Amino acid sequence: MNPYDFERLVRELFDAMGHETxxxxxxxxxxxxxxxxxxxxxxSSAFAIRAKRSKGAVLVETARALTGAMAAGYGILATTSWFGKDDFGRRNGRDLKALRAEHLTIDALIGLPEVPPGWQAGDLV
Structure with missing residues (x-):
């Protein structure tokens, strides 16, 4: 899946959850x-969304850039990867997987070239 398709998938997920995107x-x-x-x-609530199709850890600068772009609203950083140890968030692709399974009936993780810290090889599809 290329980065643009991932962005589209994230928008489709939010549409399926009742948002207008x-x-x-x-x-x-x-x-x-x-x-x-x-x-x-x-x-109404507005959310700035950053969809990051990554092969490695998402850097803290990526989260900080989103925070700066949000102004007074909310921000969501969706990724196929994981967050580095110094990042703001600790959520991971398992959360995105669960949301996709519930709202889009897609029950799979997007494969990565390496296993993120704390995951098992079977967690990747």
Whole structure:
């Protein structure tokens, strides 16, 4: 799966979860890839989405760049990879896998060339 297909998959996931999504202008992998909004009884929430198709650990600079682009909203960093030990988040591809299985009926992890720390080889498809 190439990076653009992964971005599309993440948007499809948020659409399936009830959000309205749209792609942002291409940034050559340096910024927000999509925006998702969700209307609720007290108003709507907007999310800046960064979809990072990576083969290795996602660097803390990637998370910081998203934080800077969010302004006053929320940010979501979806990745096929894992976060380095110094990053903000500790969630991993298993969370994305569970959401895809629930909302898109796709029950698989996107394969990586190496096994992330703390995972077993069978965790990768």
């Amino acid at each position: 749209w792609r942002t202008q291409g940034s050559r992998d340096d910024g927000v890839d999509a925006v998702a909004t969700l209307a609720g009884p007290t108003g």
